[in-house]
Amino acid sequence: MDKLFAVGNYLKYRIKSGTAHDVHSPFVFDLLNNVIHDQAQFYCYGPLESLRSKLLLDQRTIQVSDFGAVSTGKKVTKKISTIAKNSLQEKKYAQLIFRLVNFSNAKNILELGTSLGLTTLYIANAAKKSRIITMEGCPEIAKLQLRISIK
Ligand SMILES: C[S@@+](CC[C@H](N)C(=O)[O-])C[C@H]1O[C@@H](n2cnc3c(N)ncnc32)[C@H](O)[C@@H]1O
Structure with missing residues (x-):
């Protein structure tokens, strides 16, 4: 039951989280693009x-x-x-x-x-x-x- 709950929560998170372009804070947008996901x-x-x-x-x-x-x-x-x-x-x-x-x-x-x-x-x-x-x-x-x- 716990596992089912966790999977449900994860799916909810994936549906709601979207991409970096859905982020409205310029700081968080910058952090995501230039730090977290930067492959340079x-x-x-x-x-x-x-x-x-x-x-x-x-x-x-x-x-x-x-x-x-x-x-x-x-x-x-x-x-x-x-x-x-x-x-x-x-x-x-x-x-x-x-x-x-x-x-x-x-x-x-x-x-x-x-x-x-x-x-x-x-x-x-x-x-x-x-x-x-x-x-x-x-x-x-x-x-x-x-x-x-x-x-
Ligand atoms: C996981 S290693 C650090 C790795 C390093 N920062 C890196 O990223 O490559 C933890 C180090 O902290 C030191 N350390 C752990 N507890 C400590 C303490 N209470 N006081 C001083 N040094 C400590 C250990 O001797 C060990 O060398």
Whole structure:
């Protein structure tokens, strides 16, 4: 019965939602067209995704402090490739964050949980003149420095 209800609600939503052209708020229209549905390939995407590929192959290990909700406080040895696989934002979300930051024109940005810093680099490329603070609790992860040059 619950499933039937959910399907009914979804169909109602699809019928009512229409397309971006049915949206009357210029802000929401812009957000939908230029951020959410934007398929453009920005120049920084290539080098940043190459960096992700390198991290996914990086066999070095580090001692990682576990900051999860059920943290035991113990350190565990992890490969950088494993951290890259499990912790980094997926490409589609990192690129959505890039477009959101670009759209927002924020002057000050705070990121909680840097991990390997790939999303930080996406943010930095979207907001070259902004002040960005990113915080990472695990000292070994924070010590890793990603460097990339994009002109
Ligand atoms: C899912 S990862 C972040 C991914 C990264 N923002 C990205 O998009 O690629 C979460 C990170 O937050 C850090 N973290 C989690 N809880 C924390 C806390 N309470 N204080 C500081 N850092 C924390 C973890 O060590 C981990 O590196």
